[in-house]
Amino acid sequence: MNIERSIEKHHLTIARYVQILTLRYDIKREYLTLGIPVIIAFMILMMAVLTGHSFVTDEASEAGPAVSDEAAAKQAAYEALVAELEAAEAAERGETLPAEEEEVEPEPDDDKPKDDLDHIMVFAILVAIIPYSIDSFLEKRKLQKREIAFSEFLYKLSELMRGGIDPVKGFINLSKTNLGAISSHAQDAASSMVLGKSFDESMHRMSASMKSRLVARYIDVVVQAAYTGGNVADLLFRTSEDMRSVIAIQREKEADLKQYIVIFYLAQGIIVMLTYILSTSLLPLIQGVGMEMLGGAGLSDIDFERGFFHMIILNALFGGLIVGLITEGEIKHGFKHSAVLIALSYIACVTLLLPAGAGDSYIVSVVSGDGQEVFGGIPLQQPIIFNVTDPDGNPVPGTFVKMTISPDGIITSSMTEDDGTVSVTPIPGSDAGTYIVTATAGESKGTATIIVGGEDG
Known part of the structure; x- marks a missing residue:
């Protein structure tokens, strides 16, 4: 009884002060x-x-990382092509080129701004x-x-x-x-x-x-x-x-x-x-x-x-x-x-x-079809196959993968199969050079290169 009276007294006191303040x-x-x-x-x-959260901007999401990734991929493809030509010329002369040391890729920066504001x-x-x-x-x-x-x-x-x-x-x-x-x-x-x-x-x-x-x-x-x-x-x-x-x-x-x-x-x-x-x-x-x-x-x-x-x-x-x-x-x-x-x-x-949050957990990698050499304006002889998995390596079926090709060309996006793979047969542009095929699942990306030769190549 004393406890009930005490509780009732406190309720009345609180109600009184609320009324006075009101x-x-x-x-x-x-x-x-x-x-x-x-x-x-x-x-x-x-x-x-x-705490570092920001909006997604064209400069940050496209002009920044995307352009740098494409430039790096083009540079790598160009260096690989030059190395193959030098190796072929050396083989004709009976020479052996020393093996080049592989460059260690820098670790990704975990302190990049979070674009989920x-x-x-x-x-x-x-x-x-x-x-x-x-x-x-x-x-x-x-x-x-x-x-x-x-x-x-x-x-x-x-x-x-x-x-x-x-x-x-x-x-x-x-x-x-x-x-x-x-x-x-x-x-x-x-x-x-x-x-x-x-x-x-x-x-x-x-x-x-x-x-x-x-x-x-x-x-x-x-x-x-x-x-x-x-x-x-x-x-x-x-x-x-x-x-x-x-x-x-x-x-x-x-x-x-x-x-x-x-x-x-x-x-x-x-x-x-x-x-x-x-x-x-x-x-x-x-x-x-x-x-x-x-x-x-x-x-x-x-x-x-x-x-x-x-x-x-x-x-x-x-x-x-x-x-x-x-x-x-x-x-x-x-x-x-x-x-x-x-x-x-x-x-x-x-x-x-x-797919907010899910994009960071995807892993997009190239299975086959990377580095093909073709003439401009015609489809690839072999499709480029990407694999989409979760961090544990399990395939992610039924996931939409956005496909793009730069600097120009024709490509179609599609969904992943039951094994987590998605294949695409792009048509690069007519200009000679290195083309970048980008597969985007959520916020994660994977890239492949296509080398288009000139008319005399």
Whole structure:
């Protein structure tokens, strides 16, 4: 018993201090459900930036490592070709060239910047909007229950007044019964009446605590009816019936507008599927052809998947807000739809477009077909076969592998087979030189070279 009393005492003390702080500093729920989560989300982003996380940029992802890898591969292929020609000439002269020592490749730098800030930003957005969306959803449900309970309260008050009881006594008597969602509000208003406050002031105080524009409108009707006199009981009865009709119309309107929620959700899913089809079918073919845009930028240098990812997340965020505005009349009710759409879209993008985290665990290596010498503009005699495995050496079947060829040529992307291999037969360009075939699985890459000879070669 002592423990229960102590717990109850602490609860009362905490509630008292919360009430004092709320009255003194006018603390609103939005400060806790929106302000604090936004601050936390901002701190998450700041910590990510300070710890080396960054966005993927064309300069970092393409012009930097990709170009250097291609240049190194071209240099290695050129040196190998020169060595073969020197060995052939030496063999004709009967000489033997000394074996060259293999150069030790430098170890990769593990301290490179992490290019996953856009993923962290998605989590930060969810952290910022989920608490407020949940709170607004629960508050709306409570508000609907209060409005229904208040219409029942007006009906009961009209019945008491028909029995000859004045509005103040009838209100006080009803506050002692179970009024459902408005019991505490009615009890506070009745207590203020007992302490000498007027019926007008107490009713408007109740209206302010319930935070419903519909209830406030009908409370004004009740107050005016109580002061003007006449058949107040019948007026309250008709008011309660009218309020029930308005509530029913609102519910029917919301039910009719729910079809737009389904439409927006389906539209978001269609956008995700269209971008997946573009990323896996059309864009790899266009990029493999080596087409160039105005200004000389190659399509193969553009990270379309990352751009699609950003577009889908932004569409989910603002689309959810539009859903809330259309279906419920206020943007704040759209945050819950934004949270759901962002979460579902992010899972779909990570699974289909951006295998986040999985890319670092792939190992892409050349099995055969590397270093072939061909004439320009014709397919390879033998396909280039890449092998995709996890860190333990297990094959990774059914994984999309993006294929590109530079400086130009035709190539097609495809999925890995059951044994984790993927084969490709590219058509290099007509210019002589070394061509680089790059296989990208997630964020991991493997390269092979093709040597195109001149017309006299």
